[in-house]
Amino acid sequence: MLLPALTLYLAFTIYPLIQSVRISLYDWHGLGPMKDFVGLANYIEILVGPTLSERFWPALLHNLIILTFGIATLQIPALIVALLLWQRPARVGAVFRTIYLLPWAISPAVVATLGTLMLHPQYGAINSLMRAVGLGGLVRPWLGDPTFALPVIILLGNWIVLGFIILIYLASLRSIPYEVLEAAAIDGASYRQTIWKVVLPLLRPTILTMIGLGIISSFSYFEMVFLVTGIDAGPYYSTDVLATFFYRTTFGGNFGYGGSFGAGAAVATLMLLIVIPSSVAVVRLRRRYDVGY
Amino acid sequence: MVLLLVAAAVLYPLALLVINSLKSTQEIFTDPNGLPPQLRFDNFINAWQQANFATYYLNSVIVTAGSVALILVVTSLACYVLARHSFRWTDPLYLFFVLGLMMPVRLAILPLFLLLRDLHLLDTLFGLILVYSAAGLPFSIFLLTNFFRGLPRELDEAARLDGASEFGVYRRIIIPLSKPGLAVVAIYNAVLIWNDYFFPLIFIRSPSLRTLPLGMTSFYGEHATQWDLVFAGLTTTAIPMVLAFLILSRGFTRGLTEGALK
Numbered sequence: 001m002l003l004p005a006l007t008l009y010l011a012f013t014i015y016p017l018i019q020s021v022r023i024s025l026y027d028w029h030g031l032g033p034m035k036d037f038v039g040l041a042n043y044i045e046i047l048v049g050p051t052l053s054e055r056f057w058p059a060l061l062h063n064l065i066i067l068t069f070g071i072a073t074l075q076i077p078a079l080i081v082a083l084l085l086w087q088r089p090a091r092v093g094a095v096f097r098t099i100y101l102l103p104w105a106i107s108p109a110v111v112a113t114l115g116t117l118m119l120h121p122q123y124g125a126i127n128s129l130m131r132a133v134g135l136g137g138l139v140r141p142w143l144g145d146p147t148f149a150l151p152v153i154i155l156l157g158n159w160i161v162l163g164f165i166i167l168i169y170l171a172s173l174r175s176i177p178y179e180v181l182e183a184a185a186i187d188g189a190s191y192r193q194t195i196w197k198v199v200l201p202l203l204r205p206t207i208l209t210m211i212g213l214g215i216i217s218s219f220s221y222f223e224m225v226f227l228v229t230g231i232d233a234g235p236y237y238s239t240d241v242l243a244t245f246f247y248r249t250t251f252g253g254n255f256g257y258g259g260s261f262g263a264g265a266a267v268a269t270l271m272l273l274i275v276i277p278s279s280v281a282v283v284r285l286r287r288r289y290d291v292g293y
Numbered sequence: 294m295v296l297l298l299v300a301a302a303v304l305y306p307l308a309l310l311v312i313n314s315l316k317s318t319q320e321i322f323t324d325p326n327g328l329p330p331q332l333r334f335d336n337f338i339n340a341w342q343q344a345n346f347a348t349y350y351l352n353s354v355i356v357t358a359g360s361v362a363l364i365l366v367v368t369s370l371a372c373y374v375l376a377r378h379s380f381r382w383t384d385p386l387y388l389f390f391v392l393g394l395m396m397p398v399r400l401a402i403l404p405l406f407l408l409l410r411d412l413h414l415l416d417t418l419f420g421l422i423l424v425y426s427a428a429g430l431p432f433s434i435f436l437l438t439n440f441f442r443g444l445p446r447e448l449d450e451a452a453r454l455d456g457a458s459e460f461g462v463y464r465r466i467i468i469p470l471s472k473p474g475l476a477v478v479a480i481y482n483a484v485l486i487w488n489d490y491f492f493p494l495i496f497i498r499s500p501s502l503r504t505l506p507l508g509m510t511s512f513y514g515e516h517a518t519q520w521d522l523v524f525a526g527l528t529t530t531a532i533p534m535v536l537a538f539l540i541l542s543r544g545f546t547r548g549l550t551e552g553a554l555k
Contacts, residue, residue, distance in 0.1 A: 001370040001371065001373060001374050001459075001460075001463070002370070002371045002374050002375075002386070004366070004367045004370060004371070005367045005368060005370065005371035005390070005430060005434065006371070006386075008363075008367060008423070008426055008427045008430060009390060009393065009427055009430050009431075011408075011427070012398070012405065012408070012423055012424055012426075012427030012428075013393055013396065013398055013401070013427050013428070013430070015404070015408070016398070016401035016403075016404035016405045016408060017396060017400070017401045017404075019401070019404035019407075019408075020400070020401050020403060020404050023403065023404065030407075077299070080295070081295065081296065081299055084295055084296055085296065088296075094543075094546075096296050096299075096300060097546065098539070098542055098543075098546075099300050099303055099304065100299065100300070100303055101538075101542060101546070102303065102304075102307065102535055102538070102539070103303060103306075103307070104484065104538075105484055105488075105531075105534045105535045105537075105538035106488065106531045106534065106535060107487070107488035107489075107490060107505070107506040107509075107530065107531065107534075108488065108490060108506075109488070109490040109506035109507070109509060109510050109530075110488075110506065110509065110527050110530050110531045111306075113509070113510065113513050113523070113527060114306060114309075114310055114527055115306075117520065117523065117524070118306065118309065118325075122322075123321065123322045123325060123520070124325065125309050125313075125325035125326050128324070128325050128326055129326055132326070159302075159303070159306065162299075162303070163303070167546060167549065167550070168549075170550070171549065171550035174550060212395075216394075216395065216397055219397070220397040220399045220400065222399070222491060223490050223491060227490075227510060243399070250403055261403060264403055265403055265404075268400045268401065268402070268403060271400050272396065272400050275395065275396070275397065275400070276395055276396065279394075279395040280395065283395075
């Protein structure tokens with residue numbers, strides 16, 4: 001009964017991941033057999049070489065920005081909203097929860113396209129709205145501005161998943177037993193103390209899980225950048241992430257690198273080397289705070 | 294107050310999407326936030342005719358339904374063993390599956406591409422189904438194993454005493470009792486697969502095999518200046534799933550909050 005799942009998992013997840021490591025050790029462009037073993041040359045090229053490293057490090061930095069800016073603009077608001085919803089009657093809570101969850105049903109491809117149109121410098125709804133409410137002075141070509149393009153793209157992505165994260169925090173809040181809160185009240189804890197000293201510590205495992213998922217998703221970030229600012233992650237690579245860098249390296253971009261499967265696989269392996277240890281660390285940390293009710 | 298503001302931020306782009314799909318390009322350009330002066334439903338007819346939305350819809354339905362069906366069968370069988378039997382290898386095997394949660398399959402896109410090429414499954418819907426099913430396994434196994442473990446064991450034993458086989462217990466006891474859990478697994482995977490853009494982008498070459506998100510973006514590429522058509526196309530792509538999800542969301546949130554995430 002286990003065989004079908006195991007076969008599928010081994011063939012289409014484990015084998016490709018291992019194969020990725022193997023390909024990264026060859027100079028190979030996808031045609032014919034892999035025979036030019038080059039050891040770590042692809043990695044050296046990416047980390048310190050003349051062409052690839054120039055794009056690798058900024059892309060890595062952008063992924064880290066997505067992770068940290070993403071936590072600040074996604075996890076914290078989601079937690080606050082969940083805490084607010086938690087105190088409302090279940091009926092009201094359910095209505096808001098349903099509204100917040102709607103964007104989760106929409107494809108990133110749609111959101112990216114819609115975002116591009118909404119942020120159009122001339123005809124976009126956002127700039128038009130800002131002019132209407134007297135913020136016309138702040139209007140700018142959001143996606144054409146190297147400073148703002150990446151944060152704006154992150155916010156577009158946040159819009160999709162915010163409701164889902166609120167839902168999970170809310171579920172975790174609802175599972176706190178009533179007696180715990182009652183005990184805090186009897187001991188004379190104020191609302192603020194209850195939240196900071198009782199509720200948030202109990203939420204630690206969930207918060208860590210969300211951060212773990214955040215690490216994984218911010219390092220596989222692709223659609224938003226690819227569809228909003230293009231394969232060259234403009235303006236001037238200011239929105240480039242490892243996944244778009246990987247795409248260009250593998251299938252050929254326009255910076256004089258004709259597409260190399262070996263180098264592409266090395267980028268993917270480096271991404272795995274970042275993601276797996278950091279999520280293992282998060283899981284370990286989570287276990288320390290695990291609570292059983 | 295905060296709750297209402299967040300609701301507004303969530304609903305504003307959705308409203309914009311629908312409103313602008315009923316205007317002419319000129320009307321969108323002059324006032325993107327205004328209500329349509331008249332409802333131009335023919336935008337939808339034009340978009341539907343100019344892109345092969347019918348084909349894209351059909352492809353998305355085939356891929357999503359195929360993958361979800363495969364995921365449900367394969368994971369429920371596996372989770373039955375993982376949750377109901379304790380051999381020395383069940384716990385390590387469960388961890389091995391769940392480890393997949395930390396390894397985004399997307400990062401193995403290149404070997405997957407080569408694997409599908411060698412299996413002659415590149416540029417086929419069946420290839421997509423296999424990849425999605427494998428990608429959905431870790432989370433589904435995690436969720437369903439926990440759900441199965443929560444079911445009372447006495448029922449299994451009673452059924453066994455009545456002479457039920459291993460498969461009989463699975464089919465007649467576990468599956469009927471697990472409908473909420475199975476529903477969560479199905480909806481969660483269906484939403485992600487239906488909306489995915491990445492795998493079709495890499496694996497699908499033929500225009501006639503494009504799924505909805507891929508078809509929509511190529512439609513946008515061809516009609517980038519005709520915003521009336523683009524908005525109608527975006528609405529056609531997004532709104533049916535939003536409505537379907539609205540109907541299913543109660544069962545989904547309940548199943549997710551009560552069963553799985555403890």
